[in-house]
Amino acid sequence: MTGALEVLPVPGLPEIEAGADLGALIAKAVELRPGDIVVVTSKIVSKAEGRLLRAADREAAIDAETVRVVARRGATRIVQNRQGLVMAAAGVDASNTAPGTVLLLPEDPDRSARGIRARIHELTGRRVAVLISDTFGRPWRTGQTDVAIGAAGLAVLDDHRGRTDAHGNTLAVTVTATADELAAAGDLVKGKATGTPVAVVRGLPGAVTEEDGAGARPLVRAPEDDMFRLGTSEAVREAVALRRTVREFADDPVPAEAIRRAVAAAVTAPAPHHTTPWRFVLLESPQRRLDLLDAMLAAWQRDLRELDGWDAARIARRTARGDLLRRAPALVIPCLVADGAHHYPDARRSAAEREMFAVSTGAAVQNLLVALAGEGYGTAWVSSTMFCRDVVREVLDLPADWDPMGAVAVGRPLAVPPTRPERPVDAFVAVR
Structure with missing residues (x-):
């Protein structure tokens, strides 16, 4: 996976409402090429799937989506949600939505990615990968970045273990979170304030797979390997x-x-x-x-x-x-x-x-x-x-x-x- 990369915003998408055909809208808004990686903000996926909830109390919505509280400090909660993701507020978002409403994450982000990918292929005949991204904070680091919560047509991890580096040393622990790196790259040209919820990463055709693949689930660390499972x-x-x-x-x-x-x-x-x-x-x-x-x-x-x-x-x-x-x-x-x-x-x-x-x-x-x-x-x-x-x-x-x-x-x-x-x-x- 080497060579020049382009990260392109996809402007001109309309305000997304329940029932919107995201695959068709994206295919119409940008000329996609085989091997492109389409990064879609989870919020518009949630809107298209009707995951808008009228809730005067956001905390109650967070409670409903929470499986396990990981850490709490004041009003801030890091939780494991029903999708298995560990994140702030269970992914319940009150931004970019009307007052008195909140957005929940897609019910199954991997399924959402597969659906958008299939629709793009149906309309254009082009084989692309699709990532559903959301914003996460990170342990040990200040600030937030986008990560992949759903994926189709892409191996989300690149396992380097067993390979050798330039000095002949055998790599023992290196596994690159390719999907997260791509999601973060896409976020550089997307943005909540600019109304650009989709980006295209171009220049990695070898990363796109024929099959949909295992989705983003392999990115979630298993409990037995999680040394920071709790606050x-x-x-x-x-x-x-x-x-x-x-x-x-x-x-x-x-x-x-x-x-x-x-x-x-x-x-x-x-x-x-x-x-x-x-x-x-x-x-x-x-x-x-x-x-x-x-x-x-x-x-x-x-x-x-x-x-x-x-x-x-x-x-x-x-x-x-x-x-x-x-x-x-x-x-x-x-x-x-x-x-x-x-x-x-x-x-x-x-x-x-x-x-x-x-x-x-x-x-x-x-x-x-x-x-x-x-x-x-x-x-x-x-x-x-x-x-x-x-x-x-x-x-x-x-x-x-x-x-x-x-x-x-x-x-x-x-x-x-x-x-x-x-x-x-x-x-x-x-x-x-």
Whole structure:
């Protein structure tokens, strides 16, 4: 795809109304050549297809077109709409339309592109490609540009992977969004204010295909490949929702860096008296981990037998719950360090002081769990170390003022946890 390009506006189109034959209007307005690429603003497609909606409340129209809120800041919403596109306001447009009305995107932009292409071919006999374009903002970049939301007769992506560059290097990740580049080029000669909703890109006849092709759908990044699927607050809420207790883990190792990133989130928790009452012991030594779990098991068996009077079978059933700590790829021991706590003669105030530090440690552990969930790791926070703190301190050689506050098992979940039913907020709220 090399050579000189021309980008030509198509002037003289009438105001588009419902039922308009766009293919015929374009064919009449410009002398098309084989291999031309016709870029059509989605707004006139919407008008021709009767996608005009009388709506005094644009927000309600956006709600109706929204499948998923990606990010929200004030009144601005980035959403995934019913066409699968992620964009501002679901593509609902109140410009270039009469007051009290809004334009929705075409119901199926690829189908619209195929229809216009077929009509042009019927009337002119010329094989062209058709793109339906709309204006998008972009992550990381200021300003807007047109992109392709519908396509016919064009491979929308040009995959360079496996080719070599001028220096002989093999290209590993380069995939050019050809359709988006063409849509942006067309927008240079189109414009809302000038009333020129169609452009022709000429000079790339090799890009035009005999078949209609897969349309613009391949341009939409798959969710599993989308590292920016959510805005900040939405990502936090989703990570919190994903934070589930996982008891069966895949064998995949957990990188030490992932644990440390989660600890960095953990130590942002609120704490009393400007203290930092959290410590996290990362059991990266397999032998030290085995020694700890064996010592904890022996202590548990002894206490259940001597203090609680349990028989061997009951003890075995109870201690089997701790096997998940052996199966997990990674293990973290959160500890409370009450350095900086105030001391009171009154026992009640001293107990409250201790509780403040325990609550802070709980907040830190929650941060840890949520951060790990955000990276796709499952966790199980179990209380076992709290019942044999002296054993834990001895085996791990911890200071006497470090109080273990359970253990966190970490790993990739072996299966996707079932969806948790949404809990009604009112059941947990008291208003006075």
